[in-house]
Amino acid sequence: MIMMEWDAIAEKYSLWAEAFRLNYRMLALNLRSLLKKPAKILDVGCGSGLLREEIKNIFPETEVFGIDISKKMCCISKGIVADACNLPFRESSFDIVIFSYVLHExxxxxxxKSLKEGKRVLKKDGMLAIRDINKKMPYFLSDFLYARLADFFGKEYSFHVQSKIQSFCKPEELxxxxxxxxxxxxxxxxxxxxFDIFACKPSMEREREISQISIRT
Known part of the structure; x- marks a missing residue:
């Protein structure tokens, strides 16, 4: 979906996300178990900002930045309008970079490209955190999800999500x-x-080793 399409559903999406607030809270708690006192966190594809709220509840002294392609989403979340493939931050800026329910899009x-950008803005020994939809979910659950999306957003958006999930990576592929x-x-x-994946930024030595490796998908 392009920026204007996300703008069109921003308010509804905010209500939808609120129903899944517990998911964001659990992700924030998982982050606490991995990094005790991160100074700066970036939420890529922050949507309506619920994850930022939950992170601030757990890490009140941490700076949490959010970016999203949608201007209206950023009005709700007080985030920065930006593209995940071109993050407006300097190298080694963040302790944690999060992609929450965004990569499947x-x-x-x-x-x-977005993972490379996440790596670029991560500090040495920083953590990349991914939570996204598991395309291996049971059929009864996927059918339920698409039906609820159709009821709430309309059939067009439900079909959009279904096509994106079908073409998305399996967790092990990612x-x-x-x-x-x-x-x-x-x-x-x-x-x-x-599913969740938490991964550490490579060391400088490993960076040099992989600098010439061609990434396959």
Whole structure:
């Protein structure tokens, strides 16, 4: 979806996301178990800003930045309008970079570009955190999801999500992609509906080793 299409559903999406606030809270709690006192966190594709709120509840002294392609989403979240493939931050700016329910919207080439950008703005020993929809979810659950999306947003948006999930990476494929970029997996978990991957930024030595490697998808 392009920026204007996200703008058109921003208010409804905010209400939809609120129904899943617990998911964002659990992700924030998982981050606490991996990094105790991060100074700066970036939420890529921040949407209506619920994850930022939950992170601030757990890390009140941490700076949390959010970017989104949608101007209206950023009005709701007080985020920065920006593209995940061209982050408006300097190298080594963040302790954690999060992609929460956003990568499934991207083509394979844009996933790689956005992950490279995430790596660029991560500090040494920083953590990349991904939570997204698990395309291996049981059929009864996917049917339920698409039906609820159709009821809430309309059939067109439901079909859009279905097509994006069908073309999205499996969790293990995404993990291999991260490994080829030099990330080291710290933890990965699959659930019925979604999955988590937490990966550490590669060292400078590993960066040099992989600088000439061609990434396959």
């Amino acid at each position: 991207f083509s394979r080439s844009r996933i790689i 993990e291999r992609m991260l490994n080829r970029l030099g990330f080291k997996t710290a933890r990965s978990c699959e659930y019925l509906f979604d």
